[in-house]
Amino acid sequence: MTIFDALTLIGGLCLFLFGMNIMGQALERRAGSSLQSLLGKLTTNRFMGFITGFGVTAIIQSSSATTVMVVGFVNSSLMTLRQAINVIMGANVGTTVTAWILSLGGVSGDSIFLKLLKPMSFTPVLALIGIVFYMFCKSTKKKDTGTILLGFATLMFGMDIMTNAVSGLKDIPAFQQLFVMFENPLFGVIVGALLTALLQSSSASVGILQALAKTGAVSYGAAIPIIMGQNIGTCITAILSSFGTNKNAKRAAIVHLSFNVIGTAVWLAAFWTVDAILSPALFGQAATMGGIATAHTIFNILCTLLLLPMSGLLEKLAYKLVPEGKAPEKKVELDERLLVTPSVALERCNIVAQDMAKVAIGAMKDSLLCLKQYSEEVAASVREAEDKTDHFEDVIGTYLVKLSTHQISEHDSTESTKLLKIIGDFERISDHAVNIVESAEEMKDKSLTLSPAASHEIDVLCLAVREILDLTLDAFINEDTQVASAVEPLEQVIDKLKDVLRTSHIIRLQKSECSIETGFVWNDIITSLERTSDHCSNIAGGVIDAAEHNLNLHESLRVMKSDSEYYKEKYKEFADKYVIRNATV
Helix, strand or coil, rough: CCHHHHHHCCCCCHHHHHHHHHHHHHHHHHCHHHHHHHCCCCCHHHHHHHHHHHHHHHCCCHHHHHHHHHHHHHHHHEEEEECCCHHHHHHHHHHHHHHHHHHHHHCCCHHHHHHHHHHHHHHHHHHHHHHHHHHHHCCHHHHHHHHHHHHHHHHHHHHHEEEEEEHHHHCHHHHHHHHHHHHHHHHHHHHHHHHHHHHCCCCHHHHHHHHHHHCCCEHHHHHHHHHHHHHHHHHHHHHHHHCCCCCHHHHHHHHHHHHHHHHHHHHHHHHHHHHEEEEEEHHCCCHHHHHHHHHHHHHHHHHHHHHHHHHHHHHHHHHCCCCCCCCCCCCCCCCHHHHHHHHHHHHHHHHHHHHHHHHHHHHHHHHHHHCCCHHHHHHHHHHHHHHHHHHHHHHHHHHHHHHHHCCCCCCHHHHHHHHHHHHHHHHHHHHHHHHHHHHHHHHHCCCCCHHHHHHHHHHHHHHHHHHHHHHHHHHHHHHHHHHHHHHHHHHHHHHHHHHHHHHHHHHHHHHHHHCCHHHHHHHHHHHHHHHHHHHHHHHHHHHHHHHHCCHHHHHHHHHHHHCHHHHHHHHHHHHHHHHCCCCCC
């Protein structure tokens, strides 16, 4: 093997790893909704968890990526540790799909059908289709499909280059002797683990082993222990991703490691025993690409059959190795490990934004209670809620900015933009809640009281604001455009109420029925209430815009006011409901 063969081998390996990486990323984006659907089927049922792990890994072609996602899900409380165990086992079997795809390179024969199965026969066609989709289609989904095809073609070309580059090794005695050394099962396991840990991909290390198998120097006796070691080496990615997570996430990584170590130890002992006692002829035969894929699949299935019934014991072992501490764990709201799957990360972001919405709306409702009867406890809770929404906005906003640096689908981009707009409005609602509490405190400290007419008017306005808050929260959490469409007419009614209240206030001032000092506080209150309704309108508009894939809020509201019969009906309904009776006008 010359220096040029070595350079060709390195180039082929780089193409292989690059193709696998871009194909996996494009598959994650393209299958985002499918991943959410699969994850939604997670139950404590072992079989369903296993199938979910298998399905997700088969889709994204990486057990490491699946396990990192699982660590992120557990860290974000999207998944329990028991669910994670079953998913991890499924991921170990799902990763064998890659080896079967790569084994097509070992297909040989003179028939047209067999020649068509060889990757070098069909990958150029896939590459051509892929480049057309990628360069000439505007749809994000079609571009992702093109990237998948290009990644697969690059992967298979890299595999072919590696195979050709190592073909000369079969004539080198030192290379043959090297694989004789690997027939020591323990040594083979160590080499397989180290190679996979270095590449952080069992699929990649299996592919390299399949390429070497084409030389005819790799026996099954040497290949099987290496395959066993690869399962241990792939755990390094999950272990690294668990740094800085909560204890349950660390336990998920420990489960992944213990599953593979225990499975390897048991079946390595069985392999060693069979080899020592029976010395089957198969172990001395040269391994083929298809044979390695078969061995990889059988080993992972055997590990699952051994340990799936004992998932409860693995959970207990994880708790033993990562015990509960005395100090409570800090809850992590958004986990950057989920960014590897943007659609799932965005869904988690949406859940946290819903929590923020409930806190902000709750703060505003509590502040309205303070207007009726001031309470220091309620005032303190409103301020605490405002601090929480500030934190929520910072966390969610930062997370969405990081998400935008990843390649995401058009739908996810629209959702991300909607959330960025909406979280600012929820934060401002909590700010207005604090403003109302401060107004209530000022009235208490200065012994200011509202006239009966002013008090009645504020009560009507507060009722309208409570309803618009409920409608807004319902529309946002349930993504209900019908409910969202009812927010804008109510916001317009609240605007009219504010004008009526200010006119009434001027008349009361002229009649000396209200003091100027009380009037200032009263004006601050109705201003905060009216601006709260404005933010509710923005939020509802964002929900409608996202559903219609239109980010022009002002245009959506203009069309609604001018063309919608529903808007006119709701406006009349709210105007009749919140009319100011006995107003001083």
